[in-house]
Each structure stands twice: as structure tokens, then as C-alpha cells.
Amino acid sequence: MNVEEPSGDVKIGLEIHCQLTALKTKLFCSCSSDYRDREPNELVCPTCFGIPGTLPVLNEKAVEYAVRIGLALNCKIASTTTFYRKNYFYPDLPKDFQISQYDKAGGVAIASAGYVQLERKKVRIRRIQLEEDPGKLTYEGTIDRSSYSLVDYNRAGIALVEIVTEPDFGSAKEAKVFLERLRATVEALGVSDGELEGAMRCDANVSVGGGGRVEVKNISSFKEVEKALSYEVLRQSTFAGGAGGSETRHWDERRSITISLRLKEGEQDYRYFPEPDLPPVVLSREFVDRVRAATSEVPEARAERYVERYGLSAQLAMEISRDPELSRFFEDTAAVGAPGPDAASWIMGLRGQIRKMLSGEGRAISPQALAELLRMVKEGTVTRAQAKEIFARMLAEGGSVSELAAKAGAGALSDEEAIESLVDEVMAATGVADAKTNPKAFNYLVGQVLKMERNADPKVVARVIRKKLA
Numbered sequence: 001m002n003v004e005e006p007s008g009d010v011k012i013g014l015e016i017h018c019q020l021t022a023l024k025t026k027l028f029c030s031c032s033s034d035y036r037d038r039e040p041n042e043l044v045c046p047t048c049f050g051i052p053g054t055l056p057v058l059n060e061k062a063v064e065y066a067v068r069i070g071l072a073l074n075c076k077i078a079s080t081t082t083f084y085r086k087n088y089f090y091p092d093l094p095k096d097f098q099i100s101q102y103d104k105a106g107g108v109a110i111a112s113a114g115y116v117q118l119e120r121k122k123v124r125i126r127r128i129q130l131e132e133d134p135g136k137l138t139y140e141g142t143i144d145r146s147s148y149s150l151v152d153y154n155r156a157g158i159a160l161v162e163i164v165t166e167p168d169f170g171s172a173k174e175a176k177v178f179l180e181r182l183r184a185t186v187e188a189l190g191v192s193d194g195e196l197e198g199a200m201r202c203d204a205n206v207s208v209g210g211g212g213r214v215e216v217k218n219i220s221s222f223k224e225v226e227k228a229l230s231y232e233v234l235r236q237s238t239f240a241g242g243a244g245g246s247e248t249r250h251w252d253e254r255r256s257i258t259i260s261l262r263l264k265e266g267e268q269d270y271r272y273f274p275e276p277d278l279p280p281v282v283l284s285r286e287f288v289d290r291v292r293a294a295t296s297e298v299p300e301a302r303a304e305r306y307v308e309r310y311g312l313s314a315q316l317a318m319e320i321s322r323d324p325e326l327s328r329f330f331e332d333t334a335a336v337g338a339p340g341p342d343a344a345s346w347i348m349g350l351r352g353q354i355r356k357m358l359s360g361e362g363r364a365i366s367p368q369a370l371a372e373l374l375r376m377v378k379e380g381t382v383t384r385a386q387a388k389e390i391f392a393r394m395l396a397e398g399g400s401v402s403e404l405a406a407k408a409g410a411g412a413l414s415d416e417e418a419i420e421s422l423v424d425e426v427m428a429a430t431g432v433a434d435a436k437t438n439p440k441a442f443n444y445l446v447g448q449v450l451k452m453e454r455n456a457d458p459k460v461v462a463r464v465i466r467k468k469l470a
Contacts, residue, residue: 009210010233012175013167015203017160018186019133020065021193026157027132028056028099035154036197043154050095055277058083062130062159063110063281065191067291069161070111070128072185072298077288081110083130083275091151092135100131100162102272110283116181117300123178124166133158136198143250144259155198161191167205172229175204179222184299184322204229208236212246216258219251232258302327310340320344325358326351329367338371339378346374350388353395363398365391372401380457381405385450419456422449423464442469 023033029047047054070077084102103109114125135156139146163182169175179202183194194200202225204216214236219228228251235258249258297305299321306317320326326347333343347354347370357365373390376382382390382405390404397404426448434441442465449461 009208010170011167011207012169013205014165016163017201018192019199020062020159020191021196021199022191023061023159027059027062027159033158038154040152048157064291066110066130066161068189068295071292071295073114073125075111075114077111078108081108081281083278084272085275087271092137094153099275101129103127123168126164126166129162131160131162133160142252172226175229176226188299188324189296206232208233215248216251224253310334312340312344316344320348332367333370336368336371338374342374363395365394369401419460419464
């Protein structure tokens with residue numbers, strides 16, 4: 001499928017670095033990858049430092065996880081992939097080079113030529129490559145004013161998958177939507193936990209009005225992506241003629257600005273050459289097929305299935321599909337007879353409580369119990385307000401749906417005479433000047449009656465109000 005170049009004056013391409021947090025060890029050695037909350041420079045070894053005589057050994061599971069991501073992003077998987085040395089001096093790389101992959105001069109990345117279909121556009125994936133993470137630098141204050149920096153090499157050597165897009169984004173908002181979709185995908189694949197600090201980081205290449213490409217580095221969280229890109233687009237837009245030079249800039253979260261670091265490096269500056277200590281990796285068709293068969297369903301495919309099978313709206317299907325645990329609970333609830341749209345709406349509405357329950361906080365509520373509660377709401381045996389109260393009490397106290405429904409005084413108040421007196425009281429206190437023609441005013445009256453009597457049947461309340469207005 002051909003994809004048109006993005007229109008407009010803004011072009012944004014992303015380089016997303018995704019740590020494979022599901023791994024127990026680093027990419028080329030047996031050091032633990034559980035570096036968070038550890039003492040600085042505790043998880044290092046001679047291989048991490050590239051001491052002469054040591055040899056890197058490739059983590060096979062990391063290759064499998066990278067292939068999973070490639071398949072999920074509709075990429076072509078290479079039959080043979082190679083590693084290169086990327087040479088430059090950064091203090092957070094103890095070897096003074098990074099073992100990465102290169103897609104030129106005979107080099108082959110592990111996956112390429114993929115895409116992600118967003119609602120209104122198709123984002124092309126240029127390549128996916130495996131590489132090792134550098135260490136972590138800590139500054140006194142801001143990077144441009146600090147008198148020193150401290151380095152922790154615990155992170156050096158952690159397995160990273162770098163996902164490089166084409167410059168297909170025309171705004172910061174589009175980039176953020178893509179990143180949220182990507183995060184949901186890698187979490188569903190079980191290879192990375194985006195909640196962990198630094199697990200997913202992003203660099204962005206931005207050009208405005210045909211100007212030079214500016215790389216914005218060190219965007220530490222997706223929350224900051226939209227702010228950083230919006231700032232950089234605005235900054236470049238202020239240039240006379242709309243064109244500026246190529247450079248690398250740092251995103252300063254404290255001041256919400258980008259700061260110039262250096263001129264943009266070219267590929268020749270990195271002096272790539274094949275990694276002599278790692279032979280080419282052959283990815284047989286059998287290996288790729290085995291990974292494909294074991295790969296979890298990604299959120300997009302799951303959402304499509306929910307729309308077709310359960311009748312969910314596209315938006316609701318996508319929302320619930322992004323959370324694997326909620327998705328499983330939804331499917332189990334629908335499997336025991338709950339209508340799909342009702343089950344999905346309730347689960348998303350109560351997702352905070354359900355997530356706590358699924359993580360072991362509070363008493364477990366079975367899909368059968370939720371399906372029974374939804375049936376009672378549909379039949380009018382309990383009101384929606386009562387159902388929420390019953391659900392909360394099930395989490396706190398346990399007990400069956402029927403027992404708790406009886407305690408909650410289940411049953412909607414549908415006696416028109418009783419409701420009519422409530423309506424009269426509300427209308428006298430509130431005024432009804434525009435409720436005949438203004439739906440918001442009408443709904444406000446309904447809400448006020450339901451505040452006075454939470455067991456009142458909303459349908460009967462609405463009917464009585466219409467009769468009064470007429």
C-alpha cells in the first residue's frame with residue numbers, strides 16, 4: 001500500500017528506544033537487567049566495560065522479542081541480521097562505542113519496512129534494530145549549567161529495541177497518539193513495561209518550512225513529547241524564511257525549552273564498522289514462524305475482533321483492548337452471557353476498581369457475578385446507582401449479587417404518583433423556562449430528581465417531566 005508524503009510545512013520523525021524489560025539479563029552479558037533502585041555502578045562486569053579479552057554473547061531471547069515487535073508492526077523480518085560498532089565518545093558508554101545495527105554498507109537491521117495504521121493515516125516504520133542502552137548521566141541542575149556530571153553504568157548494556165519511523169507526522173499531537181498506540185502494543189506483546197521509569201524514551205527529528213533537521217534528544221516520557229515537539233515546531237517557525245540549520249538539542253523539562261547541544265552528527269561521524277566479535281545472526285523461516293505463533297494478539301487486532309464479534313463501537317473496543325487484563329476480564333464476562341457493549345462499558349467505567357481487584361487488592365469478583373449484575377440492571381431489578389453500590393460492596397465484603405441487591409433495597413422506584421411529587425418539588429425550586437427546548441436543561445431536571453431519590457427509575461422520571469412540561 002503506497003503512502004503519500006506528509007503534507008504541510010512540519011515534518012516529524014521519531015526514534016523510540018524501548019527497553020526489553022521482560023529480560024532478566026543484559027543484551028551481551030549475564031549482568032542483571034534489574035538496575036532500578038540499585039546502588040550506582042553495581043551491575044557491571046568486564047564485558048560491560050569492553051575490557052580486552054572479553055567477548056559479547058548475544059541474548060537469544062532479545063532477538064525473539066525484537067522479532068515479535070517487528071511482526072506486530074507489519075515489518076519484513078531479515079533472514080540474516082548483523083551488528084556494527086557505532087563509535088563516538090560519550091561518557092555514558094564505558095566501551096567508547098555502542099554495539100548497534102546499521103542498515104547501510106551491507107548492514108541489515110532485524111526488521112524494516114513496516115507500518116502502523118492510525119485512524120487517519122498510516123505511519124511508516126523505516127527500521128527496527130537491537131542495540132545496547134548507554135549508562136545514565138546525572139547533572140547538578142540543568143545540563144547547560146551544571147559544573148559536573150555523575151555517571152551510573154548499571155543501565156549500560158540493557159537490551160534496547162530502537163524503532164525508527166519515517167517523517168510522517170505533521171503535528172506533535174499525531175506523534176503522541178502514535179506513541180500511545182506503540183506503548184500499548186509492546187505491553188500487549190509482553191516484552192516491555194512502559195510504566196517503568198525510562199523503559200520507553202523518544203528522540204525526535206523535526207523540520208519546519210524546509211529547514212534543517214533538528215534532533216530533539218532526552219525526551220524522558222510520553223507526557224513530555226507533545227510539549228517538546230510543540231515547542232520545537234514553534235521555535236523553528238520563528239526563523240526568518242522559516243528555515244534553520246541542523247543541530248542536536250536537549251529537552252529541558254524544568255524550563256520546558258530545547259537547548260542547543262552540538263551540531264547534528266552525520267553517519268560518517270560515527271565510523272560504523274562490523275562488530276568483529278559477533279557473527280551474523282541467521283533468522284530462519286522456522287524461527288520466525290515459531291515466534292509468530294507465540295506472539296500475543298496486538299490491541300489493534302483485538303479491537304477489530306471486538307467490533308465484529310461483540311458489537312462494540314470502534315472507540316470503546318480500542319480503549320478496552322489497550323489493557324490486556326481488562327480485555328481478558330471482558331471476554332470472560334461476555335462468554336457467560338453478558339451483552340458485549342454493556343460489559344465493556346461497565347468494565348471501562350469501573351476500570352480503576354477492576355484493575356485493583358485483578359492485581360490482588362480487594363475480593364475477587366467473577367465474570368459470572370458481573371454478568372448477573374448487568375442482567376439485573378437490564379431487567380430493571382436494580383438501578384445503575386444500586387449496581388455500582390453492589391459492585392463496591394462485593395469488592396469490600398464479598399457475598400452474592402442477589403444477597404447484596406436485597407440489602408441495597410434493590411428495585412427501581414417506578415410509581416408515577418410518588419415520582420410526580422418529586423418532580424413538582426424540583427421544578428418549583430429550579431425553574432423550567434427552557435427545559436422544553438434545551439436538552440441540557442431537561443437532563444438537569446432528571447438529574448435533580450435522581451439526586452433526591454436515587455432509586456427512582458430514570459425512564460419514568462423522564463416520562464413524568466415530559467408530561468409536566470407539556
